[in-house]
Amino acid sequence: MTKTNAGNFFEDFKVGQVLDHATPRTVTEGDRALYQAFFGSRFSLQSSDEVARKAGYAQSPLDDMLVFHIVFGKTVPDISLNAVANLGYADCRFLKPVFPGDTLSATSEVIGLKQNSDGATGVVYVRSTGRNQRGETVLDYVRWVMVRKRDKAAPAPETDVSQLPAAVDAKALAAPSGTNFKEFDTIASGSPHLWDDYEAGEKIDHVDGVTIEEAEHMMATRLYQNTAKVHFNQFTEGQGRFGRRLIYGGHVISLARALSFNGLGNAALVAAINGGRHVAPCFAGNTVFAWSEVLAKEPIADRDDLGALRIRTIATRDLPCSDFPGALERGYAEGVILDLDYWVFMPRR
Template sequence: MTSKTNAGRFFEDYRLGETIRHAVPRTLSGGERALYHALYPARGALYSSDAFARSVGLPASPLDDLIVFHTVFGKTVPDISLNAVANLGYAEGRWLAPVYPGASLTAASEVIGVKQNSNGKSGVVWVRTTGTDETGRAVLDYVRWVMVRKRDTDAPAPETVIPELADAVAPERLVVPDGLDFSSYDFALAGEPHRWGDYEIGETIDHVDGVTVEEAEHMMATRLWQNTAKVHFDAGAREDGRRLIYGGHVISMARALSFNGLANAQAILALNGGAHANPCYAGTTLRAWSEVLDKAETGAPGVGALRLRLVATTGDAFVLRGADGRYLPEVLLDIDYWAAVPV
């Protein structure tokens, strides 16, 4: 009997410097937008209205930044994280161009680091992933690192290479969408009056609202993004018999909740870093809070950038780590990103 099926890559299958082209291009449409806004309480004006988008210099409403992220991420799963133990973090992510309905996205990843764990049963793989549209234009790139099981525990450990990654994307490397102009920004339509200058470094914002994650919506989301990671689908993939909620689902939920207090943080420009601090399961009620980490000017008219920490938690706001420096068990997500805000 011959087998034509693919069991996915294991740690020993990765080679430093190789580029992996990911299968199945995806043409995005208004359907993805409708489903995204059904799954998450997303209310950003830029992503809800063509008329609003035109009023700030864009030809139409682009697809939500995280639709693009989830689509590109989903392409990588069969080759990068099908046999993952955990997705560990992100760095150096940049949204390079807006994506509109009708675009077809593909993805490729370069292996930039490998390190076998001391137990000899798994290792960490670092990849830089780039998403491109049908014209070959890059629309997104980011680094992530994943802990992946070994197929053969006796396979020799590769030479350890850990990439040097920036703590944050430098403001001068932020890409503001061509034409974006917040000079005539309509704060009433956007939902809040708060400008870039109203936020202070060190300020914290409790986003107040909460939402309970349901099994059905999580499963719908992972199918929507064609994310085939076993731990999200197969209840037998983990010893506890529980399906993990896709970490991107938590990111989108927290980002949507942050509207209350950050309604004018319209476009995500960069993902500086991030950690899925603890697992999330169906039935969990998420809340979110933010901290302003930095501010920067941009070259676009009326557009400033805020560097924000976004935390998803099941506990109290503004509580992150214990005395030992570790994330508290109620903290599910801690991400650091730049957003475009009207000045």
């Protein structure tokens, strides 16, 4: 009887199956420091206890995307250990702040299956939920991932793909309770531009580029306890489709979010992810750039201190974004690697 875990293959999944993921993770100030070292995020609310206290928090919350990656990492051994690629996200809401000392755990439910035409892989759709030590849901999201089959001859399951909302309704966004951003310090944040200053249709080139190094990508992915083989095992991936390890897609998301500070410096909190596509792979040595478009702006009910902006951020590899490359009539412009649609909370005047 084998005692090792080979991970689930496509034919092991069943719609309605619930997976309780191992290794609850207590997050610390060390996680914050490492996350800032990897991505250089400068959003003041996640950088300063004093800025956070002024807004009504007991201390500075952890970066929303760090929370996302840690919850995501819990799910990998059961869902995507044998993945070819993570494909996308939808219907993701950040529901409660997470602070150093909180413990995160995760469960997932399989909500859809679709075998690919090659018969060697299939797409698994899951809804994953992250909870803190009090059992409170801090994060809930859907993702879909292409997973290898153990046996190409295994019968294909009946295709069952749930309909997902095109976007999280602004009315469903969970503004942080007990907070007040009326006196938000724009000197400390480094940007004078608040919710009132942005308009739908506005495009922002975030200008800066960051080159990904092999070591930092692997350390960041280990930080989340993400064990997907495509990111770590050059022995197998060197013989695979790309001949080298893939950069974890979440690494690109965090780089794009960090780059967005230059132009969206007061986008204090990520409220939701409406949808996301990893359009093309990214590798060590690539330089990531990003630009964003404001898709919509919405007030928050009963809050005159915060508003919501719906942002679409496009990330590219080895391609500055001064001409805003993006979706074409068919496919995407060459060099586009990420298309992320999300809501942020931003202080109002």
